[in-house]
Amino acid sequence: MESSSPRADRARxxxxxxxxxxxxxxxxxxxxxxxxxxxxxxxxxxxxxxxxLGLLSDEGLVERRRGVGTVVTGRVHEHxxxxxxxxxxxxxxxxSVVNEIRTAGRVRPPAAVARRLHVPEDGxxxxxxxxxxxxxxxxxxxxxxxxxRIGDPLLELERGTLEHRDVFRxxxxxxxxxxxxxxxxxxxxxxxxxxRAVLAVPERSGAVLALERLTYLADGSPADLEYIxxxxxxxxxxxxxxxx
Numbered sequence: 593m594e595s596s597s598p599r600a601d602r603a604r605x606x607x608x609x610x611x612x613x614x615x616x617x618x619x620x621x622x623x624x625x626x627x628x629x630x631x632x633x634x635x636x637x638x639x640x641x642x643x644x645l646g647l648l649s650d651e652g653l654v655e656r657r658r659g660v661g662t663v664v665t666g667r668v669h670e671h672x673x674x675x676x677x678x679x680x681x682x683x684x685x686x687x688s689v690v691n692e693i694r695t696a697g698r699v700r701p702p703a704a705v706a707r708r709l710h711v712p713e714d715g716x717x718x719x720x721x722x723x724x725x726x727x728x729x730x731x732x733x734x735x736x737x738x739x740x741r742i743g744d745p746l747l748e749l750e751r752g753t754l755e756h757r758d759v760f761r762x763x764x765x766x767x768x769x770x771x772x773x774x775x776x777x778x779x780x781x782x783x784x785x786x787x788r789a790v791l792a793v794p795e796r797s798g799a800v801l802a803l804e805r806l807t808y809l810a811d812g813s814p815a816d817l818e819y820i821x822x823x824x825x826x827x828x829x830x831x832x833x834x835x836x
Contacts, residue, residue, distance in 0.1 A: 603643035606634050610644060614653050614664055615828055624654065624662040652794060652825050688727055691734075691755045695721035696747060698740065705737045708806055708817050718743025720759070723790060730791045732822040739815050742767045760807075763816070770810035777804045778829060787821050799824050 610630075613619065625633070630641045645662055648654045655665045699719040706713045718738040724731050736759065738746070745766045746754065753762070763769055783793050783800045793800065800821045807816040 599640050602636050602640045606644035607647040619664055622664045626661055690725050692723040693754050705817055709814050731826050732820055733790055735819045737817045742815050772808045772810040774805050774807040791823050
């Protein structure tokens with residue numbers, strides 16, 4: 593029997609469960625149960641089910657096809673937050689990752705960046721901006737600031753190496769440093785027009801995940817400050833947490 597709460601609330605709750613199943617790959621054939629089965633599973637009306645499926649369709653996760661049913665169309669990839677790994681390192685298991693190098697060179701750092709990296713404001717840092725694509729589709733826009741002694745060896749590499757190798761791996765193999773830990777903050781932001789254009793963010797999904805990561809060397813000194821904008825419709829962040 594359907595609850596007495598507003599239909600929009602009931603549809604939202606159904607959508608929450610189905611979204612989780614879609615993202616977890618619970619429909620390996622790419623087809624959701626038909627409406628009658630969903631009505632029985634969630635004990636709601638057919639109109640509520642249709643509204644829930646409409647929410648998922650608006651997000652680009654599913655598509656309702658006449659004579660076929662509700663088909664999974666969105667590909668969302670998982671990035672664990674409980675290990676220090678570059679985005680490209682994690683995503684290589686899902687497909688071909690290529691970094692388009694938009695900017696690479698030394699710059700005078702903004703004051704906030706200089707403070708975070710413990711460098712003089714009138715000094716220089718290595719600045720990289722990369723557009724990351726997964727199987728040819730834009731995924732993230734990364735702005736990276738590195739200490740010169742760590743970043744300079746990267747500037748000497750061939751462009752193809754920077755495009756096809758993860759920066760964390762390059763730092764450890766080329767620059768000869770050991771990474772220790774990182775501090776990360778994540779929030780959802782409305783994408784500015786320039787970021788929307790570069791990442792090809794769909795009109796239906798105006799938000800991006802804004803990830804800020806400050807990575808430290810094994811000796812505890814800051815070395816790499818990144819500002820990453822990720823298409824929220826293509827990446828899911830996951831972590832395992834234990835109660836102390």
